[in-house]
Amino acid sequence: MLLVLATAGCNNRAPQFAPNRMAMIEAQLVDEHQQQITQELTELFGTPDDPRVPEGVDLDVELLQMAAGQAGYEKDEYGHEYQQRGLYRQHCASCHGITGDGRGPAAAVLEPYPRDFRPGVFKWKSTRLASKPTDDDLLGVLQRGVSGTAMPSFGLLAPEQLDALVEYVRYLAIRGQVERELIATVADELDFDPAAGTTDEPFVPAEDEDDQAMVDDVVASIVQSWQSPTEQIVEPDPQTMPADERTDAQMAESIEAGRQLFLSPRAKCTDCHGADARSIVVKDYDDWNQAVFDFRQRSATLAAQIARDRENLPGLDSSLAKSARERLTSESRRLKQRGQVSEELLAPQLARPRELADGVFRGGDRSIDLFRRIHQGVAGTPMPGQGSPRPGVEGALSEQEIWQLVDYVRSFLHNSD
Amino acid sequence: MSKSKRHRRNAQRSPNAEPASARWTRWVAWLLCAITFPLLWLGGLVTTTKSGMAVPDWPGTYGYNLFLYPWTTWLFGPWDLFVEHGHRLLASLSGLVTIVLLVMLYKYESRPWMKTVGVVALVAVIAQGVLGGLRVVLDERLLAMVHGSVGPLFFVLTVAMVVWTSRSWLTARKVDQQGLARLAPLAAATGILVYVQMVVGAMLRHMPVTVSPYSFESVVKVHLVLATVVLMLTLVVARMCVASAAPTGVRCTGWSIIAVVLLQISLGVATWISKYGVPVWARGMYSPSSQSVLADGWWQAHIVTAHQAVGSALLASLVVATMLAWRYAPASIVNTETESFSKGVATG
Structure with a gap:
């Protein structure tokens, strides 16, 4: 109890962004590179109290300032007006965490876990599967909430406050993506010895032009992925869209056609959602949990390898034994690092397909929301898209069939409050 | 009131009628208690x-003296400003009433320890105010937690002062029931557990x-394990209160404990659902x-706020049960004469 009190009460230092240790360990980066990447990220993006925007990144610093820092008000630079600060910490960080890694204090008791923004993947959006969400998509999630989960609606916040939170979520996502890309690039481009944990090629962009060019390339590629998401919005073909006014008979016919499609092997809906749209099959992880599951699996494989190597050690002659012992020492150190990271991660949760018959739809229940979800699937989850994955490519279902599925799924709406 | 009416009322008054000073002291104690509970609620908010x-x-509000801050900005400004400034104003009122109560205790109360209790209350309310102020000045969450944890203790003290100044406390007689002697320590232990919770x-x-x-x-x-233990213990305490042969006050306290603990458990469930689904x-x-x-x-x-505030109400109910059980228990010695007010019982 005292330990818990100490944990809860005395952890009051200025919060810092947590490094993506899982990605660093997976890339087998040496400590020196890990620290240099963290330092470079601080140069680029600042701290949770004092965010910065790298050159070329389309983020509004004033909005970020409203969302960053301690919750409350502080005087402006002239010491006159009080300005709002800390909206993210006030409303979001207890679940999504300071870094936006989905590991805020309350995360472990929630199902599903809060979103980890760092991969830059968002479920509830109007754009194509691999595209980023628009600002309106993120705003919609904040205003609407995600029904059936712990994510509430922030509909009471002022428009400017919501804009600030949208901007900060984009900031955390871009920062997280830059971090992941830098880790991958450093691991690819620079020389280091993971067994010895040393490098003769430090990563110092401030002093090395090549390193700086590497950073610039990474930032530019991430910025590009966030540019003009509105051009990626899935727009249904007006020719196939159902009429606004339909008779009961027409609606019943469309719902029945949708039901037949739902049950058909073509659409494969029942594989996960169940034939009655309620008896769900829980079998897969989403991308976020899959990454943690894979990390743990690889740790278990490494542990088994170490155990085997230990068993074989006595049978080796002295020349082989020396190198085997060195390998064992290195592997044991890696396993220890992986163990430390594993302790910080949340135990992977299997993705629960929606119990559609409940009539609760997380990403919005308008026809167009459901159309886009069935058309493109849900990013980062096992839910596949049934429509055309990109212009010019035919999908598994026609748009007319997708609208029939939408009518069938929406017919469950009356089952919810 | 006419002289004849006053004469008739005085004639009807029993020789042991309570002096007006005692009534006023009790009413001020009640007032303090009645202010402190919403203060806890507002603090929770x-x-x-x-x-x-x-x-x-x-101690100011945006550079203004606390009491001179423009009331229109307070009432019609941002919601968080309304809540925080309102909390400060009500806390100040609570402090002022505590001072009034202390003055009355010094003037009318004959029990020396009650005067000490009054001083303790004043020190407590000042300390609590300073804690709240430091929480703001230092922007320190740990102090916010301490401030939030001291609040219920002050409320319990105000409840105890109501009990100590009550007529039933002053005129209590011991009840020949051994169960009451067991009730007091059990209720006290349960109260401590509720506070830990x-x-x-x-x-x-x-x-x-x-x-x-x-x-x-x-x-x-x-929190969940403690909730289970607290629920079981409070129900045992409540049952002992309800089944006791003590005056109605103890039995009523038992029923109120049952109502409050069931409300509190329901609020706990509702709190979880409203926060995390x-x-x-x-x-x-x-x-x-x-939706x-x-x-x-x-x-x-x-x-969420009610869950916090009702916790204080449960704690207060258990404190009342402890005090009354101790008061009526066979082992307790009741001497109303030494505890009566200095102005004399009959002279009112």
């Missing part, structure tokens, strides 16, 4: 709505955002809702 730093200076709840509410999810989960589990394992028990909870909405804010 400050935490719920995260309004603690809505007024970044102290409240501190754990305060930890959950004031958890820094840098704490690991597993630490938070551990505190949640402690229905747990997966319980989703079949509820009709699914297509998300509205963050900081009226229902969420007041359910």
Whole structure:
């Protein structure tokens, strides 16, 4: 109890962004590179109290300032007006965490876990599967909430406050993506010895032009992925869209056609959602949990390898034994690092397909929301898209069939409050 | 009132009638108690709505003297400012009433220890105010948690002062029932456990955002286990109160403990659902809702705040049960003469 009190009460230092240790360990980066990447990220993006925007990144610093820092008000630079600060910490960080890694204090008791923004993947959006969400998509999630989960609606916040939170979520996502890309690039481009944990090629962009060019390339590629998401919005073909006014008979016919499609092997809906749209099959992880599951699996494989190597050690002659012992020492150190990271991660949760018959739809229940979800699937989850994955490519279902599925799924709406 | 009426009333008054000074002292004690409970509620609302730093200076409000801050800005300005400044104003009122009570105790009360209690109350209310102020000035969450944990103790003290100044306390006679002697320590122990539970709840509410999810989960589990233990113990205490041969006050306290603890458990469940949604394992028990909870909405804010405030009410009920059980228990020695007011019983 005292330990818990100490944990809860005395952890009051200025919060810092947590490094993506899982990605660093997976890339087998040496400590020196890990620290240099963290330092470079601080140069680029600042701290949770004092965010910065790298050159070329389309983020509004004033909005970020409203969302960053301690919750409350502080005087402006002239010491006159009080300005709002800390909206993210006030409303979001207890679940999504300071870094936006989905590991805020309350995360472990929630199902599903809060979103980890760092991969830059968002479920509830109007754009194509691999595209980023628009600002309106993120705003919609904040205003609407995600029904059936712990994510509430922030509909009471002022428009400017919501804009600030949208901007900060984009900031955390871009920062997280830059971090992941830098880790991958450093691991690819620079020389280091993971067994010895040393490098003769430090990563110092401030002093090395090549390193700086590497950073610039990474930032530019991430910025590009966030540019003009509105051009990626899935727009249904007006020719196939159902009429606004339909008779009961027409609606019943469309719902029945949708039901037949739902049950058909073509659409494969029942594989996960169940034939009655309620008896769900829980079998897969989403991308976020899959990454943690894979990390743990690889740790278990490494542990088994170490155990085997230990068993074989006595049978080796002295020349082989020396190198085997060195390998064992290195592997044991890696396993220890992986163990430390594993302790910080949340135990992977299997993705629960929606119990559609409940009539609760997380990403919005308008026809167009459901159309886009069935058309493109849900990013980062096992839910596949049934429509055309990109212009010019035919999908598994026609748009007319997708609208029939939408009518069938929406017919469950009356089952919810 | 005419002379004849006053004469008739005096004639009807029993020789042991209570002096007006005692009545006034009790009413002021009641007033303090009645102010402190909503003060706790408002303090809880400050935490719920995260309004603690809505007024970044102290003891003033945005440079104004606390009492001179423009009331139109307070009433019609931002909600978090309304809550925080309102909390400060009500706290000041509580402090002023505590001073009045202390003056009355010094003037009319014959029991020396009651005067000491009055001083303790004043020191406590000042300390609590300073704690609240430091929480703002230092922007320190740990102080917010301590401030939130001291509040219920002050409320319990005001409740105890109401009991100590009550007519039934002053005129109590021991009851020949051994169960009452067992009730007092059990109710006291349960009260301590309830307070520990409240501190754990305060930890959950004031958890820094840098704490690991597993630490938070551990505190949640402690809170749930304690809730189960508290529920069982309070029901035992309540049953002993209800079944006792003591005057009605003890039995009423028993019934109120049952009502408050059941309300508190319900509020606990509602708090969880309004904050984090229905747990997966319980989703079949509820009709699914297509609407998300509205963050900081009226229902969420007041359910969560009520859970905190009703915890104080439960604690207060157990303190009353402890005090009355001790008072009526066979072992206790009641001497109304030495505890009567200095102005004399008959002279009112």
